[in-house]
Amino acid sequence: MTSPGSTPLPATGPTGPAQVAATGRPGPAAPPTAGSPPAFMAAPALPRPPSVIARRWPGPSGAARPMVLAALAAAAVVGASVLTMVRPGLGWLVAALAGAAALGAAGVVRSSTSSPAAGRTEPTETGAATARPGATGAPGRVAQVAWAATTVTLIAVGTVRAAGWLFVLCLLAAAVTGTLAVTGGRSPLGMLVAATLPPAATVRALPWAVRGVRDNRPAGSGIGFGRIVTSLAMSAVLLTLFGLLFSSADAVFASLVGGLLPDISPAGVIGWLLRLLLIGGGLLGAAYLVSRPPDLEGLRPAPSRPAHRLEWTLPLVLLDALFAVFVLVQLTVLFGGAGHVLRTAGLTYAQYARGGFWQLLAVTALTLLVIAIAARRAPKATRADRLLVRVLLGTLAALSLVIVASALYRMQVYADAYGATRLRLVVSAVELWLGLLFILVGVAVVRLRADWLPRLVVGTAVLALLGLAVLNPDRLIADRNVDRYLETGRLDVSYLSGLSADAVPALGRLPEPMRSCALGEIANELPRDGFWATNLGRERARRVLATIPVSASVADCPGLRGW
Numbered sequence: 209m210t211s212p213g214s215t216p217l218p219a220t221g222p223t224g225p226a227q228v229a230a231t232g233r234p235g236p237a238a239p240p241t242a243g244s245p246p247a248f249m250a251a252p253a254l255p256r257p258p259s260v261i262a263r264r265w266p267g268p269s270g271a272a273r274p275m276v277l278a279a280l281a282a283a284a285v286v287g288a289s290v291l292t293m294v295r296p297g298l299g300w301l302v303a304a305l306a307g308a309a310a311l312g313a314a315g316v317v318r319s320s321t322s323s324p325a326a327g328r329t330e331p332t333e334t335g336a337a338t339a340r341p342g343a344t345g346a347p348g349r350v351a352q353v354a355w356a357a358t359t360v361t362l363i364a365v366g367t368v369r370a371a372g373w374l375f376v377l378c379l380l381a382a383a384v385t386g387t388l389a390v391t392g393g394r395s396p397l398g399m400l401v402a403a404t405l406p407p408a409a410t411v412r413a414l415p416w417a418v419r420g421v422r423d424n425r426p427a428g429s430g431i432g433f434g435r436i437v438t439s440l441a442m443s444a445v446l447l448t449l450f451g452l453l454f455s456s457a458d459a460v461f462a463s464l465v466g467g468l469l470p471d472i473s474p475a476g477v478i479g480w481l482l483r484l485l486l487i488g489g490g491l492l493g494a495a496y497l498v499s500r501p502p503d504l505e506g507l508r509p510a511p512s513r514p515a516h517r518l519e520w521t522l523p524l525v526l527l528d529a530l531f532a533v534f535v536l537v538q539l540t541v542l543f544g545g546a547g548h549v550l551r552t553a554g555l556t557y558a559q560y561a562r563g564g565f566w567q568l569l570a571v572t573a574l575t576l577l578v579i580a581i582a583a584r585r586a587p588k589a590t591r592a593d594r595l596l597v598r599v600l601l602g603t604l605a606a607l608s609l610v611i612v613a614s615a616l617y618r619m620q621v622y623a624d625a626y627g628a629t630r631l632r633l634v635v636s637a638v639e640l641w642l643g644l645l646f647i648l649v650g651v652a653v654v655r656l657r658a659d660w661l662p663r664l665v666v667g668t669a670v671l672a673l674l675g676l677a678v679l680n681p682d683r684l685i686a687d688r689n690v691d692r693y694l695e696t697g698r699l700d701v702s703y704l705s706g707l708s709a710d711a712v713p714a715l716g717r718l719p720e721p722m723r724s725c726a727l728g729e730i731a732n733e734l735p736r737d738g739f740w741a742t743n744l745g746r747e748r749a750r751r752v753l754a755t756i757p758v759s760a761s762v763a764d765c766p767g768l769r770g771w
Contacts, residue, residue, distance in 0.1 A: 272413075272420030272499070276314045280495055283310035284488035288480050291487075292741040296366025296375040299740030304363040304382075307491055308356055311390065314495040315352075351663070355389035358670055365677045370709040370745030373630065374677060381673050384666065390497040396662045405502065410493030416500070417492055520586050524600040527578065531607040538614035568615045572642050575608050579649060588656060598653055605650040612643040627700060628688035633681055641672040680745075682707045686714035693718070705729040709749035716756050724759040731758055 283306040290299035362382040366375040384403075387393075393402035579601050587593045616639050623632050645665060652658040686707060693699040704715060704726045715726045731753050737746060 271422075272417050272495075274420060276310075276495060276499070277417060277420050279310040279313040280488065280491045283307045284484055284491055287487040287491075288483035290740045291483055292738070293479075295737065295741050295743065295746075296370075296372065297737060297741035297743045298367050300366045301360070301364045302740070303487070304360045307487075307494075308360055310491060311356070311494055311498055314498045315349075351394065352389050352392050355385045358667075359386040359389055361674065362670070365674075367742070368744050369677055369680065369682075370743050370749070371682045372708065374681060377673060378677065381670050385670060386494070388666070390494045392501055394663060395659070399662055399666070401502075405497060406490070406493050408493075409497045410489045412500075413492045413496035416496055520582050521596065521600065524578075524582060524604065528600060528603050528607065531604060531611075535607050535610045538610060568611065568639070568642070571611065572608065572645075575604060576645075576649065579604060579653070583653065583656075583658065594656060597656065601653040602650055605646050605653060608646045609643055609650075612639055612646065615639050616643070623688070624692075627692055627698075627703075628685045629703065630681065630685060633685060634676075637672055637676050641669060644668055644672075680710055682710040683714050686711035690714055690717050693722075701725045708745070709734055709743075710745045712749035712752050716752050721759070723756070727753065727756070727758045 283303075286306040287303035290302045292299045359382045362378040362385065365378045369375065387402050387406060388399065391398075391402035391405055393399040582601060583597065586597045588597060616636065619632060619636050619639065623629075623636075645668065648661060648664055648668070652661050686704060689699060689704060699718075699722060701722055704711065705728070707715075707730070709730055712727060712730060715723065715730075718726060730749070734746060734749060734753070737743060
């Protein structure tokens with residue numbers, strides 16, 4: 209109420225949309241409350257821009273689903289129970305399949321909460337779903353499934369082959385392909401960043417998992433994650449207890465399930481707990497990456513300014529000329545043979561072949577770096593520019609192929625003269641892969657596109673390793689050396705005796721006493737495997753040794769060397 213003739217005071221209060229729409233200007237600010245700073249000291253509330261890490265990898269939102277946590281717990285228990293740490297065997301394959309199934313459950317849950325039209329979505333703390341930028345569509349999911357299948361295949365090599373060194377290489381490759389399976393990195397920088405994510409993912413997954421254990425329950429039921437784990441633990445305890453009792457009561461039953469039951473000694477329990485912790489942490493981090501994937505597709509270098517034509521043309525022309533001179537020398541060696549090497553260089557083929565491999569690796573790395581930089585900086589605006597890029601870089605890739613062929617020829621002659629070994633076989637496989645790599649680079653140069661090249665580089669390397677496993681390298685080495693002995697009478701028995709059980713069928717073709725010298729050490733280190741350590745290579749070796757008489761000791765074994 210106002211008295212007649214008085215001027216009404218303006219209404220105070222927060223500015224609202226109605227007042228702005230009615231007057232065209234905001235109303236006066238509200239009076240300060242007690243304890244608030246004066247108006248001239250109040251800084252405007254500016255939105256804080258998210259960091260690069262926050263944009264690429266949002267923090268844990270929501271809670272893990274109980275089904276996912278239960279699957280991860282079951283896979284961790286299975287892996288800790290079946291893994292054999294002494295020899296590769298069936299347990300590694302079972303653990304890999306269990307882990308893949310658990311991570312597949314996490315992927316299915318993520319897909320069920322994603323919008324098919326907008327890509328991946330993520331629940332926020334308020335329950336709303338927000339679309340992920342750069343979300344990977346169906347092609348990305350297919351690639352992740354392919355990497356996951358490749359990972360399981362690499363680990364399965366330990367069930368088929370007995371060579372421990374081969375299984376170690378496959379495990380290292382499986383770590384790479386498994387990382388790509390859970391992160392989905394496809395660009396070169398994204399694949400490099402993906403290698404650093406798994407350790408951090410395990411730490412970031414802890415609050416996500418804790419909220420799932422504490423809060424989440426399946427819709428329409430009162431069973432939480434804790435009760436699911438309790439039920440699984442009770443089942444495992446009951447099966448172990450009654451299994452041990454039945455095993456002690458019947459020898460036949462004990463022989464059937466003895467390898468399935470866990471070791472309940474103090475050392476066995478501690479080892480089991482350590483494996484459970486490591487496998488569970490790794491699976492939890494992987495499930496977090498699958499459920500909360502980072503945006504790695506946006507990690508691309510900024511476009512650079514094209515160089516002047518002379519800046520990159522002159523160095524490449526000179527480099528092509530140097531490669532051409534070296535290739536002419538290599539062609540002379542290829543057609544001249546060992547006599548030319550001995551007359552010209554004064555070297556043996558052993559020195560010549562060993563000295564060329566590491567230089568080849570350095571030349572390959574530098575050549576790929578030069579091609580990558582030139583392809584990025586070279587101008588491609590006109591047809592003449594594109595033709596020049598194709599000619600100069602294509603020539604460099606073609607000349608590099610000749611260098612690879614020369615190195616392969618030298619290694620082949622070296623192995624024929626001195627016998628096959630694991631190192632020489634692996635070197636030959638790497639050189640073949642390098643040749644394939646230069647062919648892929650040549651295709652990328654012709655197309656002037658290389659976005660697919662990083663994935664093919666990793667994929668072809670994995671295929672080369674799997675091809676080596678298919679060839680059964682230890683048996684191939686033994687066959688080559690046995691054939692060489694039958695032709696020349698020269699044999700390094702001490703080296704062959706250090707091969708794995710995969711070589712037993714080939715070494716069984718040797719006459720005595722070389723056969724007993726080569727097989728004696730392998731037979732002594734070939735005990736009976738448990739169920740989870742079952743390996744086809746060792747089982748085949750046992751069947752062969754059962755039909756071949758092997759002396760317990762041969763007095764003249766140390767003197768049987770042909771090198």
